[in-house]
Amino acid sequence: SSSSSAAADDALFLGLDFGTSGARATVVDNAGAVVTETTARYPPIVDGGKGGDGVPEGGWAEAWRGALWSLLDQLDAGVRERVAAVAVDGTSGTVLIVDRQSGEPVYPPMLYNEKRGDAVDFLCAVAPEGHTVRSPTSALCKLHSWWVSNGERGEEEFALLHHADWLASRLHGLPHGETDHNNALKLGFDPGLGPNGDYPAWMKSLPYASMLPGNVRAPGARVAAVATERARSALTNPSGCVVVAGTTDSIAAFVAARCTTPGDAVTSLGSSLALKLVSAKRVDDSAKGVYSHRLCGSWLVGGSSNLGGWLLRSNFSDDELVALTDKIDLEDAEKGNSTPDYYPGVLMGFGMTVKQATDALSPRPDADEDFLRAILGSVAGVEARSYREMASMGASNVARVFTAGGGAKNPKWSTIRSRAMGGIPVTASEFAEASYGSALLARMGHYNLPTYVPEE
Incomplete structure (x- = not known):
């Protein structure tokens, strides 16, 4: 039989x-x-x-539950018996109302993009100016709306869980009460209050405060052992398997880039633009759509813009993008200086409609490759100004950027973006899947490490 330390090194981690x-x-x-x-x-x-x-056959909760067991059952038996820790990420702002005893949903899940405008007036009266819960898609708006629709009762029998919390509870079996700093942010949890974060006093006095998850853990902290019969039938490690506190899907994708130094940033360049910057200092400004998450003892400052890859897609096919990018000569300084900026002064936030953003794409240069270069440069300008704006608000200066999403595949765009940000390194993230980030959190929790970045 192998020594216990060698057996420990044999451990695997599931995200x-x-x-x-x-x-x-x-x-x-x-x-x-x-x-x-x-x-x-x-x-x-x-x-x-x-x-x-829309809603899938059987509803969202059954869709997620079915996917959970499918993911686990597809793993080879030899892998499943070595998994020592598991962490889950889910969509931010998606919540379920569950039975306190069984943890089973009693109401259809309320999805991340669902608005509960009926709750906004009440929450604007109790939450401070600029607070994240004052948005109709916030988790707290959903909870308030449900409670009112339920006849302003049920707080003794029912509890709120986020998407990731509920799936984790299918593994550890605790029916309610467990969440993480990142999922709880849109619920109203303040990660900077007290030594470990807390719900603010105005939240604790809400009539349904008892429905809020009581244990809000740092991502990567141990929660409880895998204990439900269904989960133990799949995760069969004889030494046991621990559930580790997870995060939101977008923060898991950040974790996947394996960076934790202030000044490190990840830009997700998909159809839209999502920016995340590790900062020594917390900055929040809801008017600019900037908010800070707590992660591994630093702050993760996030912002986003609806300007991104959709501007390319609406003007060029994939094949055209490849061919025209090839034609762009980044060493042609004169061409670079004469390229129009379609979004001068535009920052993160959702300040432009699709029509406004499309109408702004003029003048259009004669050559298609020059038009493409102008769009690439204009989006790069929004990114660069947004990181500068974060710094002017007090966040750390951006020092290097990892790119996730489809835009990461375009090295010329990376060069244009690097120049817009003053020449800092801009590289594709080697790992971009959120599930990889969650696996790193599982590993962090198993070994009780201060960071999710593996030693090189």
């Missing part, structure tokens, strides 16, 4: 990511290398419209 259209599992080893991945799709939408507004 589970539940996104908007499907779920993914990533298993990593002690060094943070990927061992295997599995995916699961949710059942087809049967009720409702396009773009995530």
